[in-house]
Amino acid sequence: MLLALAACGDDELIPRPPPDAAVAGSDALPDLVVDPGRAAADLALQVETFAVDACELGVDDDCAGGPGARTLLRFSVQTPNLGDADLQLGSPLDNEDFVYSACHSHYHLLGYARYELVDAFDATVAAGHKQAFCLEDGVPYTDDAAATRRYSCSFQGIQRGWADVYESRLPCQFVDVTDVAPGAYTLRVTLDADGRLEELDDTNNVMELPVDLASADLTTPTEACAVTDPRATSNPTRECGWELDATWTCTPGTHVRVGCAETCDGLGACTGDPMIRACDHAEPAGCSNAAQLERFPDQDDACGSPCPRVRDVVCPPGGELDVFVAPEVLGEPFTCTVELEEL
Ligand SMILES: [Zn+2]
Numbered sequence: 001m002l003l004a005l006a007a008c009g010d011d012e013l014i015p016r017p018p019p020d021a022a023v024a025g026s027d028a029l030p031d032l033v034v035d036p037g038r039a040a041a042d043l044a045l046q047v048e049t050f051a052v053d054a055c056e057l058g059v060d061d062d063c064a065g066g067p068g069a070r071t072l073l074r075f076s077v078q079t080p081n082l083g084d085a086d087l088q089l090g091s092p093l094d095n096e097d098f099v100y101s102a103c104h105s106h107y108h109l110l111g112y113a114r115y116e117l118v119d120a121f122d123a124t125v126a127a128g129h130k131q132a133f134c135l136e137d138g139v140p141y142t143d144d145a146a147a148t149r150r151y152s153c154s155f156q157g158i159q160r161g162w163a164d165v166y167e168s169r170l171p172c173q174f175v176d177v178t179d180v181a182p183g184a185y186t187l188r189v190t191l192d193a194d195g196r197l198e199e200l201d202d203t204n205n206v207m208e209l210p211v212d213l214a215s216a217d218l219t220t221p222t223e224a225c226a227v228t229d230p231r232a233t234s235n236p237t238r239e240c241g242w243e244l245d246a247t248w249t250c251t252p253g254t255h256v257r258v259g260c261a262e263t264c265d266g267l268g269a270c271t272g273d274p275m276i277r278a279c280d281h282a283e284p285a286g287c288s289n290a291a292q293l294e295r296f297p298d299q300d301d302a303c304g305s306p307c308p309r310v311r312d313v314v315c316p317p318g319g320e321l322d323v324f325v326a327p328e329v330l331g332e333p334f335t336c337t338v339e340l341e342e343l
Pocket of ligand 1: 104108133
């Protein structure tokens with residue numbers, strides 16, 4: 001497939017830095033695409049309140065429409081490099097293509113992705129913004145991906161076969177839809193809209209996803225997943241395929257922990273490979289990954305076991321905690337015997 005796409009013309013190729021060990025040949029180039037499955041699986045609406053001095057309103061990040069309560073369409077952007085060479089950018093220091101992000105506390109490549117919500121007439125209905133990225137090896141993506149990570153925020157790039165991942169929970173990883181009427185739209189993500197990165201194919205840099213802003217699926221994580229690719233769905237950020245295990249009562253303001261992990265301190269038990277998510281039962285905006293009360297790595301796997309726990313969650317004012325569970329891999333059998341403990 002990529003060989004056919006490479007027919008876009010050698011005359012468009014301009015000299016690039018010396019190839020490193022991973023480069024297959026002198027004509028080798030990276031090829032970046034947006035994973036549509038990951039964007040679809042992680043799509044959620046969330047209400048978030050911004051202070052006037054929030055980094056999201058600052059000049060560098062500038063991704064929210066204003067201070068106060070905003071309705072955000074959150075999604076993950078997973079961009080695999082499906083080409084035959086690494087995308088190698090190097091150190092962002094003293095490089096004018098990068099800017100420091102106050103929201104993310106690292107350097108971003110300017111102009112990497114553009115987010116837009118458009119209507120049936122292709123008119124932009126939500127102020128799209130250019131999202132800058134730290135590009136790094138997030139997850140191995142293709143079957144022949146190298147085993148070890150090569151690029152990070154301090155020496156940026158994406159190894160061939162690996163994907164960079166900007167998870168839906170991250171600052172600015174959204175389109176602000178506060179002023180958009182409910183209805184059907186298209187979420188469009190365009191990579192490298194200005195054509196500054198050399199790739200095998202520049203025609204596959206646009207991802208479009210239909211979005212119904214009135215759909216209850218955007219505020220509940222319990223609908224069936226429309227995509228099944230494990231690279232898109234086997235993540236705690238998944239906004240589909242969860243089930244409400246129980247609504248627990250707790251003393252408002254006290255710290256609690258929740259889990260089905262028999263390891264470490266021992267709280268509950270599990271079989272298979274479940275994940276867990278805890279939210280404020282009274283939260284009208286639902287229980288997206290970004291809205292859950294606390295986020296810890298061991299909401300998925302705790303202490304070297306596949307059983308998850310959520311540590312030190314503050315019991316919400318209403319005194320009710322919704323606990324959702326799901327298999328990490330869609331369709332896999334699991335049990336997650338949840339227990340809750342006030343600290
Ligand atoms: Zn960042």
